[in-house]
Structures are given as structure tokens and as C-alpha cells.
Amino acid sequence: MKRISIFLAILISLSSLVLRADEGMWIPMLLDRFNIDIMHREGCKLSAEDIYSINQASIKDAVMIFGGGCTAELISGEGLLITNHHCGYRSIQRHSSLGHDYLTDGFWAMSGEEELPNPGLKVTFLKRMEDVTEVVLSHLTPGISEEKRQEIVRQVSDSLAAATIKGTRYTAVVKPFYQGNQYFLFVQEVFEDVRLVGAPPSSIGKFGGDTDNWMWPRHTGDFSLFRIYAGENNIPAPYNPANKPYHPAKFLPVSLKGIHPGDFTIVMGYPGSTSEYVPSYHLKMLVEDLYPKLIAVRDKKLEILNAAAANDPAIRIKYAAKNASISNSWKRWKGEINGLNKLDAIGKKQKYEENILIWLYNHPEMQDKYGTLLARYKKLYPQYGQYLLARNMVIEVFFRYGAEVVGFARQFRTLENMASGAENASQTGKVIIRLKQALRRFYRDYSPAVDEQLFKVLLKTYEDNLDPAFYPPLLTMIRSKYHGNYGSYIHKIYRKTMFADSVKVIAFLNGFKGEQSIKKMKKDPVYQWVMSVDDIYSGKIVPEFEKMSKEKARLDRLYMQLQMTYDTSKVFYPDANFTMRVTYGKVKGYEPRDAVWYKYYTTLKGVIEKDNPQIYDYNVPEKLKVLYENKDYGRYAENGELHVCFIATNHTTGGNSGSPVLDAEGNLVGINFDRAWEGVMSDLMFNPGQCRNISLDIRYALFLIDKYAGAGYLLDEMNIVE
Numbered sequence: 001m002k003r004i005s006i007f008l009a010i011l012i013s014l015s016s017l018v019l020r021a022d023e024g025m026w027i028p029m030l031l032d033r034f035n036i037d038i039m040h041r042e043g044c045k046l047s048a049e050d051i052y053s054i055n056q057a058s059i060k061d062a063v064m065i066f067g068g069g070c071t072a073e074l075i076s077g078e079g080l081l082i083t084n085h086h087c088g089y090r091s092i093q094r095h096s097s098l099g100h101d102y103l104t105d106g107f108w109a110m111s112g113e114e115e116l117p118n119p120g121l122k123v124t125f126l127k128r129m130e131d132v133t134e135v136v137l138s139h140l141t142p143g144i145s146e147e148k149r150q151e152i153v154r155q156v157s158d159s160l161a162a163a164t165i166k167g168t169r170y171t172a173v174v175k176p177f178y179q180g181n182q183y184f185l186f187v188q189e190v191f192e193d194v195r196l197v198g199a200p201p202s203s204i205g206k207f208g209g210d211t212d213n214w215m216w217p218r219h220t221g222d223f224s225l226f227r228i229y230a231g232e233n234n235i236p237a238p239y240n241p242a243n244k245p246y247h248p249a250k251f252l253p254v255s256l257k258g259i260h261p262g263d264f265t266i267v268m269g270y271p272g273s274t275s276e277y278v279p280s281y282h283l284k285m286l287v288e289d290l291y292p293k294l295i296a297v298r299d300k301k302l303e304i305l306n307a308a309a310a311n312d313p314a315i316r317i318k319y320a321a322k323n324a325s326i327s328n329s330w331k332r333w334k335g336e337i338n339g340l341n342k343l344d345a346i347g348k349k350q351k352y353e354e355n356i357l358i359w360l361y362n363h364p365e366m367q368d369k370y371g372t373l374l375a376r377y378k379k380l381y382p383q384y385g386q387y388l389l390a391r392n393m394v395i396e397v398f399f400r401y402g403a404e405v406v407g408f409a410r411q412f413r414t415l416e417n418m419a420s421g422a423e424n425a426s427q428t429g430k431v432i433i434r435l436k437q438a439l440r441r442f443y444r445d446y447s448p449a450v451d452e453q454l455f456k457v458l459l460k461t462y463e464d465n466l467d468p469a470f471y472p473p474l475l476t477m478i479r480s481k482y483h484g485n486y487g488s489y490i491h492k493i494y495r496k497t498m499f500a501d502s503v504k505v506i507a508f509l510n511g512f513k514g515e516q517s518i519k520k521m522k523k524d525p526v527y528q529w530v531m532s533v534d535d536i537y538s539g540k541i542v543p544e545f546e547k548m549s550k551e552k553a554r555l556d557r558l559y560m561q562l563q564m565t566y567d568t569s570k571v572f573y574p575d576a577n578f579t580m581r582v583t584y585g586k587v588k589g590y591e592p593r594d595a596v597w598y599k600y601y602t603t604l605k606g607v608i609e610k611d612n613p614q615i616y617d618y619n620v621p622e623k624l625k626v627l628y629e630n631k632d633y634g635r636y637a638e639n640g641e642l643h644v645c646f647i648a649t650n651h652t653t654g655g656n657s658g659s660p661v662l663d664a665e666g667n668l669v670g671i672n673f674d675r676a677w678e679g680v681m682s683d684l685m686f687n688p689g690q691c692r693n694i695s696l697d698i699r700y701a702l703f704l705i706d707k708y709a710g711a712g713y714l715l716d717e718m719n720i721v722e
């Protein structure tokens, strides 16, 4: 560690204070200061250096970001990695068609030659991290505007990152911690030749589908295997058939010993985002307004998509990943509302805020800086909430998996902007090439018929859930004419527009003639919606929202300081920000509701109990049933049972999917993939009695690779601890 900020010094002086064993997402570099003692007390046998070190190979060298939002870990010296099935889902989907449907049937490479490349898929290793708070803060002068502050932080961060990686093959990024009170620099190494090695069928890897998602007891075999390839000298290189499997500094031993109640576990990975330190107003906004309205929109989307998928297997494949993504947050929001209410989270925060106000009253020296903070929050949140809702509603309805044609056509605004500026033929050419690439991606997973239904229904939902001040002008215009019944109007749009048909769009791009083509495009009814939505979105919602977000960022930074000054008996962990974190906890069941106790593990028997050939997500493959009937579990069983999933008290969130779950010695015992329904509010408030992370028992993965898939050769390259 190089520099220690004053802020950190305060933290360190607190480190002797009581620390909780379960809650918290800790900074790997600071384990030796804050956590390792309690970890040892809880049963951990590893040293802080075993977990994170820059002097020797450590566990952090075996853990990486997978793609853009998951975690994965190395399990062999030949670059073999394991992550979740749902993290590899898009890659598996891309290699799938009705001819070879790997989503339905699974995929197993029986040799290196059969492994499938995945253009665009990357894994990112952390080489080291460094506290750069002092450097960043030294560039800031008191009293500057939030806008100026953000600009300076960005510049300093960029130049720090650039200076750090100069002359190396690494990338670097500076990230804010504790709402911008602290900054860390991360040096990373990115590999871009990552090939698909194996995935179970969805009936195992996504068993229980969106019905069981976020739920315990769970029986999902949520894993997939990939391999990292490197170029000459084991160094990252773009995809090339001649690349060789990557030889890592460290890979994780895999344990067959299993886990038992009370066992110590560590999860290491990339939690995406949490909001543990927000004021009560924030929770009120989520629980009473934002979540219910977003849930309502997605109710509609899912109704349409599920019906379409049930009728047509081709649609099911095209919309599989979109459907999973829509359903995932939709369901979590519902769980969060329940969990927060059950905890009386708003009431708890209000009480806490009252106590802070009393404390401030007794500490007049703090008045200047923090005296009006909570009052300013109170004033900001109603407006902020309105704009946040409007912004999210536009995204939900028009940009992301809503009326998708609008979001797609919006990409053509670049053409418009270019043609109206100083026109440059070669630049326009480039834009056209990019649009053609986007077009291929878009239409591959698109059905105009489904989209039309979505547009019809979502337009009404938009109207119902937002203040007319946020209507695009076109909506205001058609409202009185159609009285919320937009069927025939939308149908006409899809008949007339070129954007619902790839052939027409390609023809348009091939014959693109600057201004003249733009004029024509502007007459397209979908493009008119693009312009109209942008009118309100880019013209009003976003600018206002950004202004308020800046004010909120300033308040958040102060409020974080205030909480740390007020509550000196607590060691604060920073909110998740998609940087590597360590969480630790114990294997433990829980009581979801009165009189019900959930055991800490599930078994293959439960998979068979849920079997239902009528339902895609519960259709247990024949071969798995045979293995079950014969109890053909090999060395993967425990007391005659095959364990499938288990739960523990580790504090995790989205992004932790695919994270290794390690035992006290650092052996891989599970793959984290979810949280239990009753505890998903842990992103906002942790409840040790209810919050559980759900992991795949690694023995189930090995059993499937070996006995189910017949790809046992893959186990030969692992270090298996019996």
C-alpha cells in the first residue's frame, strides 16, 4: 500500500471496533486491516496475503470479471473457467438455432478443437489496486460546483490511469468509494479470446426458470464452462485459432468435501451496486412509487412475451435472454419491497435520522457543514423521484426491451446529425457500416409482431403512469383521437415503417444519399416517434435529471461523511461499485416465515420432485432421471444424496453471479448465483436473519460434467481435493 488518506486513517483507527461477521462487501487490499482477525475467529484458515497479494500469486489472480456484469474463476492450469449458466447465456444463445439448440440441449466440447469462440466476450483480471484518494482530492478546491468537481475528478482519474499503464499491456480505471470520499485505482489485464467449453441444457442450468428465480429452495445447475486463450508468451491476444490455453498464475482447487452448517465461507467477486447509506426518502421513493410502477410495466411485457414464447419455439429462442433479463429485476423489486416492509426499513431509517438530528443539535460545530443536509434531501427527493421515474419509464417503454423498434431506429440519429453537420463521406461510410452491424444483431433476436403488441400495450402504460408533462408530443397529439386504444394506430405504423424489416433498412443504408435520405427517414412513422421521444427525453427529462443527480451526489457524499462521524462504533464498508470485493459468512438455513425452517441444502431428489414435462423450465432431462434412479452419483454424493445448491450468510449482489464460494482453506465449494427472496433487500438494508446467498454445490457441477455430459476429461486438468 502506498498512500493512506486521512479518511482511511479514520477508518483504521476504528478497526478495533466490533465488526459483523456476515454483512459487508470488503476491499481485498484492506482485509489485513479490517477483517482478517474476525475472519480467523470465524474459522478462516487463509491469510490476507493468500487472498489478495501483489507479491505472490493469490486467490484474486484466479477471479475475474466475466463479460460485462458477472464473475468467473479459474479451475485449471489450462485456462478453464467456471461461471453461471445465466452468465454464459447470451453466448450459448448466440451459438444456438433451431438446428442445434444448445439452450435446450446443452453443449459440451469433447476436445479443444470443439470449443466455440465468442466474439466480444472478454474476461478482466485485477493485477493490483491502489488508494489514490489524496491525489484526486488534492486537485479539488473547496466551494467548487458539483459539475466542476466531477469534471476535475474525471480528468485526474483519466490521467492517473493513463500514466499508470503507459508502456504496459494493462488497462486502468479509478473508481470512487464511499460516495466520492475515497478513490482507488485498479490495474487490469483483459483477455478477449474466451471459448465456450460446456453448458448443461437449460432444463438443468436454468431449471425452475423465472419461477424459481430468487427463491429458495432452489435446484438450478447454474454453471457453464469457458476457456481463456492467450497469444504468444501467454499474453492476451484477439481471437486466433492458433492461440493457446492461458496458463494462469493461480487457479482454485476444487473440493469434494462439501459444506456443513456453520462452515466458514468466502465469496470473492464483483458486486455491482448497492445503496446501504441512503436516507429514508430514498427507500420511500422506491417502495411507494418507483418500484410499483416499474413492476406494472414489466407485468405487461412479460405477459406478452410469455404468451408469444409458449406459442412459438423460434420466438422463445429469440426472446430468451431478453425475457430473463426483464423478469429478473421485476421479481427482485417485488422481493425488495416485501423485505424492506418486513424490516420496517423506512421506519428504522427515520429513527436513525432523528437521532442524527439530535446529535447535530448537540454538536454545533457540525452545523455549518451538515445542519441542513437532511432537510435538503427531503426537498430534493420528490422532484428527483419524478424525474427518475420518467427517465426509467422512457427506457422501459421505448429503449430497452419495450417497443424495441424505437430504440433501434434511434441509433440512426447519428446519420441525421452527420448529414446536417459538415458532411464527410468517409465518416458517413463508417457510420453506415456500424449501423449494419447493429442491424444484424438487432434483427437476429427480433419479431415485429411481438414488438407491435408491446408498443400497443406499453404506450398505454406510459400514459397511465406518468404526468402529462412527460408525454412525447406525439402521444399528446394522438391521445384525444384514440382514447388509449392504440391498436389500429400502432398497426399502421408497423405496416408503413421501414424499421420493422431488415431488408428495407439495408436497402435504405445501401442507397443512402445524405440530406435526401434523411428527409425520407424523417417521414418514417417510427422515426417520428424517435424524434418525439427524444424531444421530451433528451430535451427535458435527462437534463433536469442530471442536474438533480449532481445535487444528490453532493448530498450523498456529505451524508456518508456525516454517518461516519456520527456512528464511530461501526466500520463502514463501501457500497458495491463493480470492483472486486470479499464477503464472508457461514453456511446456514433460515426461517422465511413463522414455523417454517429452510434447510441449508437441496438435493437431486428435489429436482425430480419438481419434474414436469409440460413446463419448459421444469422438464427434467431423461438422462438425469436415469442417473437419479440408479443413484449413479459416483464420488460426488454425500450420505447417498447428491447435493445441488446451498445457502450461506454471505452479503452478495448482482455481479456476484459466478463468484467462487470458498471454504476456510480456499478450496472451491460452490458457485454463487442468486439470493433468497426474503433477503433481496440486502442491497438497501441487510438482515442477518433473512439474507442468504444461493450457490451451486460444486459437486453437482462435477457430477454433471462427468456423469451426465460424459466430459470427465475436463476433470483431469482440475486440482480436486477429496
Ligand code: ARG
Pocket: 086, 206, 209, 210, 213, 214, 324, 325, 327, 328, 654, 657, 673, 674, 675
Ligand atoms: N437472479 C439471478 C441474478 O440476478 C439469476 C438471474 C438469471 N436467471 C433467471 N431465471 N432469469 O442474476
Ligand code: GLU
Pocket: 069, 070, 652, 653, 654, 655, 656, 657, 658, 673, 674, 675
Ligand atoms: N444472479 C445475480 C447475478 O447475476 C446474483 C444474485 C444477486 O443479485 O445476488 O449477479
